[in-house]
Amino acid sequence: MITQPKFAVLHVVDQGRAVEFFAGTLGFEVLTDAPCGDGDRWIEVRPPGARTYLVLAAGDPELAARIRERRGPMSTVWFDSDDLDATFAELSAKGVSFPVEPQAAPWDPGGTTRWAQFADPEGNLYGISAQD
Known part of the structure; x- marks a missing residue:
């Protein structure tokens, strides 16, 4: 299995x-x-x-x-976060680019998922999300 x-x-x-x-x-x-x-x-x-x-x-x-x-540019890797806003603040302070800042996930009709998108130095984009 x-x-x-x-x-x-x-x-x-x-x-x-x-x-x-x-x-x-x-x-x-x-x-x-x-x-x-x-x-x-x-x-x-x-x-x-x-x-x-x-x-x-x-x-x-x-x-x-x-x-x-x-x-x-979207990669095939997506990350979880235990606190999306804190992760966004920490990584932004380190110079990480966020083309999509934390927001409600449009694919979650229950409204409990938030997501953002960040870029690596090569221009690849990664999704990151958290449950509220």
Whole structure:
């Protein structure tokens, strides 16, 4: 039986910049940062206490541009927050861009979910939400 996702892979153009953003700015833990052939690294990061982690895999800049052109800037990763307003305030103070500031989630007819959207240094957008 499948119990949960183990990790999600994010293809990043600049692994060093990605580690600085996820670990330095967002406060994620670096689980692994090891050489992985041809100058690339195998990097695993996760929010403190989370079981699922992200692999920051080296991606080809040209391929990343083509994917973004077809998919748009929204990544396939979405985060939970225990306090969306506090997270927004903390990350905004650290210079994280929020194209969508915290607001009611239009997809929740019960009105208990709020969401926001933030950007990483490569221009990828991530959703973040919390239950009120």
